[in-house]
Amino acid sequence: MKAFEYQPGEDFAVAMDERDSLREFRQRFFFPKAASGEECVYLCGHSLGLQPKAAATYIDQELKDWAQLGVEGHFRAKHPWMPYHRLLTEQTAKLVGALPLEVVVMNSLTINLHLMMISFYRPTRERYKIVIERGAFPSDQYAVKSQLHFHGLDPAISLVELTPRAGEDCIRDDDIEELIQRTGDEIALIMLGGVNYATGQAFDLARITRCGHARGCVVGFDLAHAVGNLQLNLHDWGPDFAVWCSYKYLNGGPGCIAGCFVHERHARSLHLPRFAGWWGHDESTRFDMGPGFQPMPGADGWQLSNPPIVSLAALRASMDIFAEAGMERLRAKSTSLTGYLEYLLNQDASRNFCIVTPHEIERRGAQLSIRIPRNGRSLCEKLTHGGVFGDWREPDTFRVAPVPLYNSYRDVFRFVRRFTTALT
Numbered sequence: 001m002k003a004f005e006y007q008p009g010e011d012f013a014v015a016m017d018e019r020d021s022l023r024e025f026r027q028r029f030f031f032p033k034a035a036s037g038e039e040c041v042y043l044c045g046h047s048l049g050l051q052p053k054a055a056a057t058y059i060d061q062e063l064k065d066w067a068q069l070g071v072e073g074h075f076r077a078k079h080p081w082m083p084y085h086r087l088l089t090e091q092t093a094k095l096v097g098a099l100p101l102e103v104v105v106m107n108s109l110t111i112n113l114h115l116m117m118i119s120f121y122r123p124t125r126e127r128y129k130i131v132i133e134r135g136a137f138p139s140d141q142y143a144v145k146s147q148l149h150f151h152g153l154d155p156a157i158s159l160v161e162l163t164p165r166a167g168e169d170c171i172r173d174d175d176i177e178e179l180i181q182r183t184g185d186e187i188a189l190i191m192l193g194g195v196n197y198a199t200g201q202a203f204d205l206a207r208i209t210r211c212g213h214a215r216g217c218v219v220g221f222d223l224a225h226a227v228g229n230l231q232l233n234l235h236d237w238g239p240d241f242a243v244w245c246s247y248k249y250l251n252g253g254p255g256c257i258a259g260c261f262v263h264e265r266h267a268r269s270l271h272l273p274r275f276a277g278w279w280g281h282d283e284s285t286r287f288d289m290g291p292g293f294q295p296m297p298g299a300d301g302w303q304l305s306n307p308p309i310v311s312l313a314a315l316r317a318s319m320d321i322f323a324e325a326g327m328e329r330l331r332a333k334s335t336s337l338t339g340y341l342e343y344l345l346n347q348d349a350s351r352n353f354c355i356v357t358p359h360e361i362e363r364r365g366a367q368l369s370i371r372i373p374r375n376g377r378s379l380c381e382k383l384t385h386g387g388v389f390g391d392w393r394e395p396d397t398f399r400v401a402p403v404p405l406y407n408s409y410r411d412v413f414r415f416v417r418r419f420t421t422a423l424t
């Protein structure tokens, strides 16, 4: 929807909610309550997604089977635990635009990032640099720097950080391409966030992959803020790997099991070095308990341990909802909802803040990052105390994301009213 079609009054929000074909999904989630007993305005799904009401039922089933069957649950549970993670494969593949062979749910995000870099960051004397975005999430920075140290390299020389131009907040796609073109034969790995956690900028992953591969670089993405938020087409875009967590837009619950993509072209690259564990071993001989590691083809071959069933169960509850809603419809609502948030914020005449997230819809997801130069942290705390949830990231950023699966236009309206009142 174009900005000039939005209207400033609450009646517009009410009318939009009535027209919203996804509105019933809101009822499937628990909203925290404010001290007044009223439902909170929750625009924090970019940090921790809300709990699907069905999660308890999914988890309960596994607790019951564990109580009644003990170890036999591996084979006789309603959904046997041995192949339980496979229940998520099809849906995960669909969600990220991949083949089932290319995805697996396992571990947590930073662990998966390390596992991928062990296999795909293979520095040589000539080609050894890693490219990340400046202001990448700290865990990514630590992971990448520790990989460089692990290979005996100095991050001061071997880590290249993409930066916005002077006076700008976001990195231009042209500048990314220019850097890759210019220095590509020194770059071993390009590892960017799909959506930057601080600015909310979405990168052009297809273009970066194309450009990186043309210069012989390996390309990997951290999709923590992109999965369940943007429409992804990983197989066709062709990055070598991607990793993500499931507790943000995917609503899998705090610390939920994460996801990993390895492109089909590596599915049978058995020569790749990897840190191995028994769950990645060929399942037809896994229980022969032999000493030789024979990896499963595809992303499955990077698994280490048997997975946490309770966490997988919680994630299934949410993924079943995603499958019903469909990413295409969710993204269409998301662009409209975030556009509405931007429109209402821009109505505020005082403007003691600025939006740093790009305006173009293809350069952002649900999140808007609002820079508040003065007293932003205390403003954020005040809002949270009053039942209005975004979150604060140092030094000056208030992040908010209306999530199309459970947020309404009225949530956005209420948020902006409370936010602008608190600012004055």
Ligand SMILES: Cc1ncc(COP(=O)(O)O)c(C=O)c1O
Binding pocket: 108, 109, 110, 111, 137, 139, 140, 193, 197, 222, 224, 225, 245
């Ligand atoms: C972009 C990004 N990368 C990495 C992480 C770290 O995730 P985890 O603690 O699940 O490894 C986060 C967590 O919020 C994140 O937002």
